[in-house]
Amino acid sequence: MSKPILATDALSKQFGALTATHDVSIDLNPGEIHAIIGPNGAGKSTLIKQICGEIHPDSGRVLLDDRDVSALPPHVRARAGLGRTFQISDLCMEDTVLENAILGCLAIEGASWRFWGAAQKSKTLRSRAEGALDRVGLANFRDTQCSSLSHGQRRQLEVAVALTLSPRAFVMDEPMAGLGAEGSRNLTALLDGLRVEAPILLVEHDMDAVFALADRISVMVYGAVIATGSADDIRQSADVREAYLGEEV
Amino acid sequence: MRVTERYINGVVLTGLLVLPIWALAMDEPFTITLATRAVVLALAAVGLNLALGLGGMVSLGHAAFFGLGGYTMGILAYHAQTYSTLNLGLFSTDGTTSMPLIWLSAMVISALVAFFIGMLSLRTTGVYFIMITLAFGQMFFYFAISWAQYGGEDGLSIYVRNGFPGLNTLVPIQFFGICFTLLCIVLFLFARLQASPFGLALNATRQTRSRVQAVGLNPTRIRLLAFVLSGAITGLAGALFADLNRFVSPTMFSWQLSGELIVLIVIGGVGRLMGPVIGACVFVALEHFLGALTDYWHVYLGVVLLCIVLFGRGGLIGLLTGKEGAHV
Ligand SMILES: Nc1ncnc2c1ncn2[C@@H]1O[C@H](COP(=O)(O)OP(=O)(O)OP(=O)(O)O)[C@@H](O)[C@H]1O
Ligand SMILES: [Mg+2]
Numbered sequence: 001m002s003k004p005i006l007a008t009d010a011l012s013k014q015f016g017a018l019t020a021t022h023d024v025s026i027d028l029n030p031g032e033i034h035a036i037i038g039p040n041g042a043g044k045s046t047l048i049k050q051i052c053g054e055i056h057p058d059s060g061r062v063l064l065d066d067r068d069v070s071a072l073p074p075h076v077r078a079r080a081g082l083g084r085t086f087q088i089s090d091l092c093m094e095d096t097v098l099e100n101a102i103l104g105c106l107a108i109e110g111a112s113w114r115f116w117g118a119a120q121k122s123k124t125l126r127s128r129a130e131g132a133l134d135r136v137g138l139a140n141f142r143d144t145q146c147s148s149l150s151h152g153q154r155r156q157l158e159v160a161v162a163l164t165l166s167p168r169a170f171v172m173d174e175p176m177a178g179l180g181a182e183g184s185r186n187l188t189a190l191l192d193g194l195r196v197e198a199p200i201l202l203v204e205h206d207m208d209a210v211f212a213l214a215d216r217i218s219v220m221v222y223g224a225v226i227a228t229g230s231a232d233d234i235r236q237s238a239d240v241r242e243a244y245l246g247e248e249v
Numbered sequence: 250m251r252v253t254e255r256y257i258n259g260v261v262l263t264g265l266l267v268l269p270i271w272a273l274a275m276d277e278p279f280t281i282t283l284a285t286r287a288v289v290l291a292l293a294a295v296g297l298n299l300a301l302g303l304g305g306m307v308s309l310g311h312a313a314f315f316g317l318g319g320y321t322m323g324i325l326a327y328h329a330q331t332y333s334t335l336n337l338g339l340f341s342t343d344g345t346t347s348m349p350l351i352w353l354s355a356m357v358i359s360a361l362v363a364f365f366i367g368m369l370s371l372r373t374t375g376v377y378f379i380m381i382t383l384a385f386g387q388m389f390f391y392f393a394i395s396w397a398q399y400g401g402e403d404g405l406s407i408y409v410r411n412g413f414p415g416l417n418t419l420v421p422i423q424f425f426g427i428c429f430t431l432l433c434i435v436l437f438l439f440a441r442l443q444a445s446p447f448g449l450a451l452n453a454t455r456q457t458r459s460r461v462q463a464v465g466l467n468p469t470r471i472r473l474l475a476f477v478l479s480g481a482i483t484g485l486a487g488a489l490f491a492d493l494n495r496f497v498s499p500t501m502f503s504w505q506l507s508g509e510l511i512v513l514i515v516i517g518g519v520g521r522l523m524g525p526v527i528g529a530c531v532f533v534a535l536e537h538f539l540g541a542l543t544d545y546w547h548v549y550l551g552v553v554l555l556c557i558v559l560f561g562r563g564g565l566i567g568l569l570t571g572k573e574g575a576h577v
Contacts, residue, residue: 054459078465090463092456095449102446103453107465111446113474118444125446165464 003066004029005199006082006169011050011060013043013223020046022223024060026201028169033191033200035210038220044203045087047220048173051201052084053077065168079107081168083198085175089154091146091161098142100157101129104164132163137186152183159187163194170200176209188212211235254570258523262433265530269425281421282493287533288428289489294513294525295435296482301511302520303443304475305455309507310366310382313389314480316502317362318355318487320393323405323497325351330408348413348427351488359484360477367476371469383504390502404498411492418492428489432526435482440522442478451475483510512550516557518564527565 004027011024020043028034036044049055051062053074061070062077069077078084091100102119105128106112111119119125133139136156141149149157159175175191176184188209191200195215204210210217211231218228219237227237265284272280293315300306328335328344335342345351370381399405410418418424442448453461454468461468491497500506509532517528531553539546557564 052463054462073467074459074462075465075467078463084463086459086463090457090460092453092460094456095452099449103449103461103466104464106446106450112450112466112471114446115442115448116445117441119446119449120444122446161460161464 002030004063005065006051006171006201007063008047008051009061009063011047011057011062013046013050013055013057019043019223021050021057021220024220024223024225026218026225026228028199028201030199031195032215033195033202033213035202035204035214035217036220037204037207037210037217042220043223044220045173046223048084048171048201048203051171052082075107078165078167081198082171083162083165083167083169084171085158085162085173087173087177087203089151089158091154091157093145093147095146096142097133097138097144097146097149097157098126098129100146101133101142101160101164102126104132104161105129108164108166128164132160133157135163135190136160152179155179155183156187159190167198169198170194170202172200173203174205175202176204176206184209252569254521254523254566257527257566257569261523261527261530265526266429269422273422278421281425283533283537285421285425285428285493287529288425288432289486289493290510290513290532291526291529292428292432292435292489293483293486294510294517294529295432295439296479296484296486297510298479298514298520298525299439299442299482300476300479301514302524303448303451303455304472304479306371306472306476306479307379307511308382308476308479309379309504309511310384310386311480311483311510312502312504312506313366313382313386314359314363314483315487315490315506315510316389316393316497316499317359318484318489319491319497319501320399320405320487321355321358321484322351322411322488322491323407324399325354326407326409326411327399327405346409346411348411348418348488348492351411351492352485355484355488356481359487360481363477363480364473366480367473371472371476383507386502386504386507390499390504393499393502400498402499404496404500407491407495407497410495424493428493431485431489435485436522436526443522447471447474512554514564516554516564518566521564521566524564524566531565 007027009025011021013020024047038044046055050057053072061068064080069080102125105125109124111125133142136159138153138156138160141153155175155178162170176187179187184206191213194200214231216228217231217234218225219234227234269281269284297308297311300308325344326346329346335344366385370378373381394402412418413427416423450466450471454471458468487501513528513532514525516531517524535546535550539549560568
């Protein structure tokens with residue numbers, strides 16, 4: 001078996017008396033989509049934030065390509081290959097769609113310390129940014145100001161910005177949240193093809209998407225992973241149905 | 250009628266150039282001095298606009314750089330004119346009366362101090378950032394007051410305006426030309442920077458730091474560099490201001506001056522290329538015409554400011570173009 005690209009080792013985080021994550025060890029192998037599901041407040045976003053470095057765990061480690069990145073700040077982890085999307089769209093609302101995508105290209109193209117020449121006119125930046133917008137279906141909106149995008153379009157742009165990074169691993173926090181049926185279908189198709197470029201750690205509430213996409217599923221409840229397995233295993237698991245799928249067993 | 254921002258920019262710069270030439274023809278040197286004052290304040294505010302408008306760093310301590318530029322000029326010129334040596338420990342100098350050298354020194358010193366202040370303050374945001382920058386500004390203010398060698402509270406007069414190769418800087422229109430040219434160069438650089446990849450990143454740090462980090466950029470370093478450039482420009486303006494008045498005093502370091510620079514930008518339009526220039530023109534005009542009528546002309550400035558804040562956040566440029574402007 002190939003080595004995981006991304007792994008967490010016993011991540012724990014308390015908020016006061018509340019255990020947000022408890023001993024969470026999960027991994028992400030090349031080529032797979034690993035979905036994390038769990039009820040509201042289970043600690044999924046807190047886990048993502050610890051992986052990406054926005055929150056420091058009380059204990060535990062994060063490994064990217066076997067390298068301990070636990071002490072690195074978020075932007076260094078992003079450079080090391082973590083491409084994350086936010087549960088609540090976190091975009092430059094005053095900028096255009098294209099500018100948001102170009103922002104994603106700056107680090108990888110080594111352009112953030114360029115003071116001369118318009119960013120919009122740089123061929124390398126533009127082609128990378130437009131490529132990503134094309135893939136999520138926003139090519140025709142490149143000059144639209146982000147604040148006038150619909151909610152669904154903002155979700156698409158979140159994914160596009162992550163694409164511009166060409167990361168080693170995608171870490172997506174509910175990318176489908178608030179997308180309509182068609183939007184979900186399109187994004188599902190996109191993510192399906194994306195896993196061969198880089199594996200995806202996917203937090204998602206949309207069960208259709210999860211069961212359609214996930215190679216493996218982990219279930220989080222009250223901060224702990226109570227089960228990890230294939231989609232079928234999870235569907236069958238009694239614990240999971242009781243804890244999450246809300247069915248009487 | 251709605252007009253484009255480009256059109257306004259052209260009109261303002263042309264007007265600012267034509268006014269002193271007209272004054273020259275009419276033999277009204279004081280008007281030239283007023284125009285020069287507007288240009289120099291505009292330059293200082295363009296510097297602040299880089300930090301405030303693009304980077305969202307509300308610095309209430311930019312007078313520190315303005316004053317540093319002023320005192321750099323004052324001290325270098327003082328030593329040159331009194332034929333005394335300025336001993337700086339590592340090296341000593343006899344001072345200089347060359348404007349280009351003074352500008353360079355003012356910018357380097359302001360940039361170094363901005364780097365230091367930025368390192369200590371940029372981890373904070375919002376009110377804390379305002380307070381820390383204010384505190385640094387006040388530190389310089391009190392230092393200048395107690396620095397007896399260079400006039401302390403009374404300030405330092407420089408009897409002869411410093412020189413620029415090939416020009417007679419004592420002729421008001423020639424000194425205006427120098428200041429106006431520098432303003433145009435800095436505005437050009439500002440516009441280039443705003444559109445550049447660095448400008449895009451800086452603009453993003455103002456809107457959302459977490460997004461900037463998530464795409465692998467260090468927002469603090471980006472803001473620090475912008476703050477340093479900002480300080481250097483305001484420092485350059487300080488040196489010119491001192492040469493304009495042939496006098497430096499601790500008031501150049503006062504927090505009121507920092508506040509006025511912010512007011513200038515807000516009046517013209519935060520983050521707009523020409524916002525500081527328009528603001529400076531309005532400011533100097535009010536100061537001149539209302540200041541002659543009442544000591545309390547700042548009240549009217551406040552009224553103008555209030556109207557602009559109430560009727561549009563894009564400043565005068567925003568009101569004229571009908572575009573609110575995206576900026577804070
Ligand atoms: N910064 C914080 N300070 C205190 N409590 C927090 C903080 N962030 C999250 N929490 C709490 O930790 C728990 C886990 O939150 P988290 O956002 O990780 O849940 P989630 O699984 O992502 O939920 P959802 O599905 O609603 O997004 C929640 O009870 C939340 O209120
Ligand atoms: Mg969440």
